Amino acid sequence: MYVLGIESSCDETAAAVVEGADRVLSSVIASQVAAHKPYGGVVPELASRMHVEAIVPVVTTAIQEAGIAVDDIQGVAATQGPGLVGALLVGFSFAKAFAWARNLPLAGVNHLEAHIHSLRLCRPAPEFPFIALVVSGGHTNIYHVLSDNRFELMGQTRDDAAGEAFDKVAKTLGLGYPGGPVIEAMAKNSDPGHITFPRSLLEKGSFDFSFSGLKSAVARYIHDHPLQNDQDRARVAAAFQAAVIDVVCEKLLAAARFRHCRQIGISGGVSANQTLVTALTRRAARHQIRVIAPPLSLCGDNAAMVAARGAVMIRDGQTCGLADDVFSRALNLSA
Ligand code: KG4
Numbered sequence: 001m002y003v004l005g006i007e008s009s010c011d012e013t014a015a016a017v018v019e020g021a022d023r024v025l026s027s028v029i030a031s032q033v034a035a036h037k038p039y040g041g042v043v044p045e046l047a048s049r050m051h052v053e054a055i056v057p058v059v060t061t062a063i064q065e066a067g068i069a070v071d072d073i074q075g076v077a078a079t080q081g082p083g084l085v086g087a088l089l090v091g092f093s094f095a096k097a098f099a100w101a102r103n104l105p106l107a108g109v110n111h112l113e114a115h116i117h118s119l120r121l122c123r124p125a126p127e128f129p130f131i132a133l134v135v136s137g138g139h140t141n142i143y144h145v146l147s148d149n150r151f152e153l154m155g156q157t158r159d160d161a162a163g164e165a166f167d168k169v170a171k172t173l174g175l176g177y178p179g180g181p182v183i184e185a186m187a188k189n190s191d192p193g194h195i196t197f198p199r200s201l202l203e204k205g206s207f208d209f210s211f212s213g214l215k216s217a218v219a220r221y222i223h224d225h226p227l228q229n230d231q232d233r234a235r236v237a238a239a240f241q242a243a244v245i246d247v248v249c250e251k252l253l254a255a256a257r258f259r260h261c262r263q264i265g266i267s268g269g270v271s272a273n274q275t276l277v278t279a280l281t282r283r284a285a286r287h288q289i290r291v292i293a294p295p296l297s298l299c300g301d302n303a304a305m306v307a308a309r310g311a312v313m314i315r316d317g318q319t320c321g322l323a324d325d326v327f328s329r330a331l332n333l334s335a
């Protein structure tokens with residue numbers, strides 16, 4: 001079954017075509033990062049307007065690149081939430097209209113489930129059950145994934161998401177937006193051992209995260225030790241990144257031990273961080289645990305994961321209708 005997927009929850013307009021739940025035929029992403037950069041973050045109104053301009057060309061290109069005809073499409077999937085409502089509405093309304101006009105089944109995809117499903121597009125893919133981390137600008141969630149449709153939330157951030165912490169620390173360092181890639185690049189120029197920032201592990205046995213204390217510690221350090229040059233910035237970036245990585249590795253390995261899982265998958269924008277992937281892979285190997293990280297094209301927001309997740313939902317009869325609406329905040333996933 002060919003499924004067209006659409007993603008517009010934040011600042012990427014994306015469309016993809018998949019065959020079944022795990023074969024990607026095309027994946028097109030129009031990023032708005034350059035447009036939001038001058039504002040230091042995503043401007044919701046601007047994002048919506050840019051989605052409106054991009055949606056038709058992006059969908060057309062995705063169908064062309066898949067090498068199929070419009071008539072071959074047998075199902076439509078679009079991100080329903082969580083995300084920016086005005087942005088979501090563009091992709092979801094387009095998908096509704098497309099499905100209605102062509103009399104096709106429509107799947108309203110949860111963005112977090114789509115990030116988890118991106119792991120099923122990896123080769124080799126993880127087998128159920130596995131531990132999954134969705135780590136992005138909005139979320140830092142650990143799941144015990146039992147099947148295509150069963151996700152048990154084990155832990156989440158109590159304040160900032162990991163990606164949000166990267167973005168805020170980058171701002172404090174004057175490195176611009178988005179923060180993750182610049183911090184990672186900057187951190188390569190220094191040893192992380194020059195400064196030790198706190199690792200917040202919370203109560204014993206908790207799989208939750210807290211990154212706001214770390215963010216404040218960085219701000220305090222910079223206040224007490226004014227930055228003189230790029231070497232100072234690199235030291236802070238490296239020490240901050242090491243603290244995030246330490247906590248993420250610790251929690252994920254504890255979750256895997258707790259659930260007796262031998263596989264950990266990481267997905268979402270922050271999983272593009274190769275320093276994190278390398279550290280986690282090394283630490284997990286000591287416990288005979290395999291780490292699955294998607295290729296860069298599937299880490300950030302994309303429509304291949306939405307289309308593939310939608311293919312599963314349509315297969316399992318989880319479709320929606322024209323009366324369904326987008327949602328802004330995370331709903332609990334099916335457990
Ligand atoms: O999944 P995503 O594209 O959008 C959301 O759903 O939030 O994630 C974006 C987040 C941003 O906070 C960005 O700074 C972070 O992912 N990010 C990174 C890296 N690349 C992107 N964080 C750390 N290291 C990276 N290399």
Ligand code: ZN
Binds near residue numbers: 111136269300301
């Ligand atoms: Zn995302």
